[in-house]
Structures are given as structure tokens and as C-alpha cells.
Amino acid sequence: MAASAxxxxxxxxxxxxxxxxxxxxxxxxxESGGVLxxxxxTLVTGVDESDDPAQVGETLASLMREHPSRAIVIRLRExxxxxxxxxxxxxxxxxxxxxxxxxxEQVEITSSDASLADVPAVVLPLTVADLPIMxxxxxxxxxxxxxxxxxAGIAHKIIIDSSGFPQRASALDDxxxxxxxxxxxxxxxxRLTRWRELIAQIFENRCYLAELGSITSVRILFEGEExxxxxxxxxxxxxxxxxxxxxSPVLAWERSDASSVILETAEGVHTSIRQADxxxxxxxxxxHESRTVxxxxxxxxxxxxxxxxxxxxPVYEAVLA
Numbered sequence: 001m002a003a004s005a006x007x008x009x010x011x012x013x014x015x016x017x018x019x020x021x022x023x024x025x026x027x028x029x030x031e032s033g034g035v036l037x038x039x040x041x042t043l044v045t046g047v048d049e050s051d052d053p054a055q056v057g058e059t060l061a062s063l064m065r066e067h068p069s070r071a072i073v074i075r076l077r078e079x080x081x082x083x084x085x086x087x088x089x090x091x092x093x094x095x096x097x098x099x100x101x102x103x104x105e106q107v108e109i110t111s112s113d114a115s116l117a118d119v120p121a122v123v124l125p126l127t128v129a130d131l132p133i134m135x136x137x138x139x140x141x142x143x144x145x146x147x148x149x150x151x152a153g154i155a156h157k158i159i160i161d162s163s164g165f166p167q168r169a170s171a172l173d174d175x176x177x178x179x180x181x182x183x184x185x186x187x188x189x190x191r192l193t194r195w196r197e198l199i200a201q202i203f204e205n206r207c208y209l210a211e212l213g214s215i216t217s218v219r220i221l222f223e224g225e226e227x228x229x230x231x232x233x234x235x236x237x238x239x240x241x242x243x244x245x246x247x248s249p250v251l252a253w254e255r256s257d258a259s260s261v262i263l264e265t266a267e268g269v270h271t272s273i274r275q276a277d278x279x280x281x282x283x284x285x286x287x288h289e290s291r292t293v294x295x296x297x298x299x300x301x302x303x304x305x306x307x308x309x310x311x312x313x314p315v316y317e318a319v320l321a
Contacts, residue, residue, distance in 0.1 A: 006118065007084045007109070009125040015088045016105055038068035038104055041310070042127040044135045044155065046142040049077045049110065056138070061091045062300045064104045067307045070128050071106040074119060074151075076142055083112040084122070116147040124154050132156045132310050136303060140164040143174075152182055159306050161187040162229040171229050176320055185309070187302045188229040189316050194294045195261065195273065195281075196237065202271060202285055212245035217264045221256035221274075234261060236319045 043063070047056055053075075060071050071091070077083060086109045107126055111119050127133050135155035137143050143160055152158050158178070165171040178184055203209045218238050222231045235251045238261070242249050249263075263271040272284040276291065283290045295301060 007086050007122045009122050012086055012088060012107060012122075012126060016107070019088055019090055019105060038064075039070055039128055039131065040067060041069045041132045041134055041307070042072065043067070043069040043307075044072045044074065044123060044127075044133065044151075046074045046076060046135070046137045046139050046148075046151070048139045048141060049075045051075075051138065057091075059299045059303070060106070063303055063307065064091050066304060068104050069134075070126070071104065072123055072126060073106065073108045074123075074142075075108065075110045076116070076139055077110060077112045078141070079112045080114050081112055082115045083110070084115050084118065085110045086122075113145065113147075116142075116145060117150060119147075120150045120154055123151070127154070134159065134307060134310075137161075138299075140166065149181075152178075155182070157183045157185060157310065159185045159187065159303065163188045163191075165229075168226050168228060172232060172320070175229075179317070179320060183312060184320075185306045185313065185316065186229065186233075186320075187306070189233050189319070190302045190305055191230055191297050192234055192237070193305065195234065198273065198281070198283070198292060199238075199261070199271075202283070208271075208285060211265065211270065212242060213247050214265045215242055215245075215247045215249050215263050215270065216266055217250045217252065218242070219260075219262040219264070220251070220253045221258065221260035221262065222253060223256065223259060225255075227253045231259075233319055237315075238263075240318065 043060070045056065045060065056073065060073070063069075064071075086107060088105065088107050091104050091106055109119065109122065133155045134157050135152060136159045137148070137152075138161070140161070142148055143165070160175065162171040162175055165174065175184060175186055203212060218235060220227070220231045220235050222228060231253055235253065239249065239251055258275050260272065260274040262269060262273075269284070270286065272282075274282045274284075276282050279294055279296065281292050281294060283292055
């Protein structure tokens with residue numbers, strides 16, 4: 001472990017090498033001896049020091065099974081005093097039916113705000129050569145710091161969550177400005193995947209599809225004092241889809257006690273999707289009603305989806321624009 005105002009990346013690399021030697025000689029590593037080293041990317045995660053390390057660690061450990069990576073966790077300490085520290089360890093598991101553990105290495109760096117500008121020089125030599133570098137910015141405060149741009153500059157893709165930004169009104173302006181320089185993904189958009197799939201499934205019906213051009217208005221109902229970024233994403237996506245069908249609907253966002261999407265024609269409500277609780281939504285199309293179960297929207301499920309898209313997401317980029 002290091003604790004000072006600077007960190008030597010070569011020392012961390014040496015600690016990683018020692019870690020693998022220790023794991024290979026561990027009698028619990030499996031009957032066949034040694035461990036299987038897996039890595040498909042470098043996953044850099046920026047969190048606040050106050051965040052529950054167990055919760056973050058559990059999310060990363062779950063992701064490792066489908067997206068094995070070298071994980072680098074940057075814990076941000078809110079202080080103006082220079083400070084950097086590091087430690088290395090491994091996340092290991094033994095797949096069912098196998099006799100050898102699979103392990104992924106993890107580096108944890110604690111940095112003060114004052115030392116954040118020095119972190120990219122530490123992180124870059126620790127990334128795995130020739131593999132994608134993904135940056136999950138879990139800390140909304142990190143995204144707002146001037147030194148974040150340099151850290152983001154080493155990543156192939158940045159994953160943020162605009163729903164956690166303190167200023168909702170300007171959240172998408174900030175994301176759009178950053179997207180002009182970097183490839184960005186927003187978990188506020190990812191949360192809409194099941195909603196968009198459900199709407200697309202509804203209009204796979206040829207009768208309903210023929211009525212798309214008659215949609216005159218789209219109402220997005222939201223909870224709280226002001227719309228979340230996801231409400232604006234939904235409106236923009238629906239407007240683009242309906243435009244391709246020849247419709248020019250009026251968009252409106254309204255406060256409500258439940259998140260809902262309502263498509264209307266001159267005759268009245270055509271389609272209504274209303275969130276009943278955390279896991280179910282009520283669907284009404286003309287006079288037909290049903291209830292659909294939605295999967296949980298935790299960090300693991302959202303990141304699993306985004307990490308499966310290492311390249312560009314043209315649909316999201318068009319909606320953001």
C-alpha cells in the first residue's frame with residue numbers, strides 16, 4: 001500500500017504480479033492448481049469516498065462474471081490537501097462444475113480533490129494494453145470537477161448517470177457538451193430500454209402500426225418537482241420515431257404521482273403505459289389492458305447492458321442531440 005501525495009505506477013504493477021504469484025500458489029485455488037486469469041477490458045470506476053465500498057465491490061464482482069476486467073476504483077476524498085493512496089487485491093470465483101478459480105485483479109486508488117489531476121498519469125500505465133478502457137463515473141461530483149476531463153480523456157467510453165446530477169435542468173446540457181469530445185453513455189437512457197422495447201412491441205401489431213401517423217400528442221408524466229433526464233430522453237425518442245411515421249405530435253411534460261407515457265390521437269388516448277410500482281407497469285392500448293413486469297434497475301443490470309456496447313450507440317447519440 002502507498003499513502004502520500006504521489007504514487008508510483010510501477011510499484012502497483014509489481015504488487016499485481018506478486019498478487020498473481022500468491023493466487024497461483026494458494027491451495028484453495030482448485031484441484032488442478034493455479035487460477036484462470038480473465039480480462040476483456042479495463043474498468044475504471046470513480047466513486048465518492050463516502051460511498052459504501054461493499055455495495056460498489058458487489059456490483060463490480062457481479063460484472064466480472066460476464067465482463068472480466070482489470071478494475072481500477074478511484075475513491076474521491078473531498079479535501080483540498082494533496083493525498084493519494086493505493087492497494088491491490090483480487091476478485092475470485094469458482095464457476096459451477098469447474099475445479100479452478102477465475103480471478104480478476106482490482107486496484108483501489110484514494111485521491112483528494114487536490115490530487116485528482118495526478119490520477120490519470122497513475123491510471124494509464126495500469127490499463128491493459130490493446131483492450132477497451134471504460135470509465136464508470138458513479139460520482140456526480142467527480143463529473144463536475146475540472147480535473148475530470150483529463151481522466152475521461154484516457155477512456156474509450158464514459159458511463160455517467162445524469163439522474164444523480166444536482167442540477168437537473170442543466171444535466172443534459174452538461175452531458176451534451178461532454179459528448180462532443182468523448183463517447184458517452186447515460187444510465188438515465190439505459191433505464192428506458194424496457195420502456196422502449198415495450199412500446200416497440202405494442203406497435204408490432206399491424207393495426208396499431210397503421211395508426212402511428214395519427215398520433216397528435218405525447219404526454220410524459222413524471223414524479224417530483226421537475227422532469228428527470230430520462231423524461232426528456234423518452235420524449236425525444238418518441239418524437240423521432242413518430243416523425244419517421246409521418247406524425248408531428250405535440251410534446252408535453254406533466255407532474256404526476258406515477259411515471260407514465262401517453263400517446264393520443266384526435267379521438268383520445270391511444271396508448272397509455274403507467275408505472276404501477278417498482279417492478280410492474282400497466283398498459284392500455286385502445287380498450288385492451290394488461291400488466292407487464294419490468295426487471296430491476298440496479299447498477300449491475302444497467303452497467304451489464306452498457307458494457308455490452310463498447311462502441312457507439314447511434315440511437316442514443318441521435319436522441320441526445
